[in-house]
Amino acid sequence: MSEGGTHFFSPLRQLAAKVRAREVSPVALAEESLQRLDTHGRKLNAVVTLAGDDALAAAATAEREIRQGKYRGPLHGIPYGAKDLLATKKMPTTWGAAPYRNQQLAYDATVIRKLEDAGAVLTAKLAMVELAGGMGYNNADASFTGPGLNPWNTAYWSGGSSSGPGAAVAAGLVSFAIGSETVGSIITPAAFCGVTGLRPTYGRVSRHGAMALCWTLDKLGPLARGSDDCAIVLDAMSGKDPADPTTVDAPRPGATPSRRMRIGVLKGATDFVLPDVAKNFGESLAVLSRFADVSRDVALVDLPFGLVAGTIVDAEGGSAFLELIESGALRQLQAKSDRYGGYSSVMTPAVDYLHAMRLREKMRAPMEALFQRYDALAAPSRATVAVPIGIDFDKAYPELAKGRPANFASPIGALISVGNLVGWPAISLPNGFGPEGLPTGLHLLGGAFREADLAAIGREYQRRTDFHTRRPPGY
């Protein structure tokens, strides 16, 4: 066993090399992960179910195979956690919500199966915001496992809706975790927890066996220490799947482009953000400028990204959870606003949904034109550090509202919304710290199926910075 989970703070390639060389035992890694999840993970409200004996059995199999020379690749024998919206036949799949806390599905999600094929060892199902936030939560206390606590400061939230994956990676409870994003649920916890999160292009990763909130927006992706780690995991998760007709054959995400990257910085990217967020973002741009061409004041097309995203999430989420909503079982949800939020979802007029989907189509051409000039667009991942526990989101950081015009459209929110609406990949890289010792993040949006660009930028950035290697005190 390593000294206090050191293995889980190592780059994946480094740990994998030790596993392959039989310097580190997969069984010992699984035991250590389970122990840390059971102690630190429970205190952080990051764990729903431990894999226990099943994890140890999988680790023993990996150990035996490696000893026999049957090495499967860099994830062989590596412990990981999965957001509890991925179906697993051996453990409950709760979707973070009390009405489903005993839900037992009879199959494994494609992603779980692919990672098993790669030899990775699932050690826990990780906490999440109930129903991935589909009922419109406004407070961190929005899961039957309690509010996700941030390892950097437990008085603050770990982000959502992939709260457990963010916290578990940050605290070194697993080597990597699988999260999901509809509109921001990988980028946000990655930024708040100071880890790297990679949201893939829609269609690169099968959604089969993942809870559906929004069929046209949901994506599954890795959270890990560094960009290279995320690329390795994404490679194992990706690929066409007959069980998910929206998946496509695409170039493998790991291939590294040889050209110099061109990065466009969103106009107004630091308007109405915390001072530390602005400072860290400025320093990130200076680092990026050392290996990429960085252009400032890039404007997005003038379309209502937030309105469109919200309408689509409401309409699709309202349909996906219609039975729950109409049954009155929303009362069992944890967040107060989730107990009535679903009713407005199901009342979204069909014409509004279709109008939103038509406006969504209108975003494609200008974004493609923009990406003729740039390989990535940059902005801070979030305008603030993590939100305090116990305070409604709309009441946190009131100082940012001073002088802010009523019609202010945040470029940070716009980049998250438009990236998800067009289905393109994004990465959040840890880029410093702010108030209360809490991390901040750098958000880069890439072109369709160009995860390799993002991973390459991330690798270069992380060669020159060490934020992704920092370890929260006490873990």
Next chain:
Amino acid sequence: MAKTRRAILKAAGAISALAALPLPAQTPTPTPTPAPEKKPEGLAKLARERFGKFLTPDELARMDEDMAFVETRGGRLRGYKLANGEEPVVDFRVLRK
């Protein structure tokens, strides 16, 4: 999801429109006699008929606000004009594979 769905909308400036809507419970009155409560209309009325039985009075009021927001949002969306031939993002296929 993002931090919250409504946070996205707020970022788009949409919540401010909601805040401008008159809410009967917050209307100041010059006399001690409370003003007659405005009856919910439109989507809020329909939503109360369908789901009111599940909600407390406070939740009903909040649902009314949400419904007013859905109507405001729809109005704003429809403010973006689209030509007849501009089709939505759909991927209907006669054959699944």
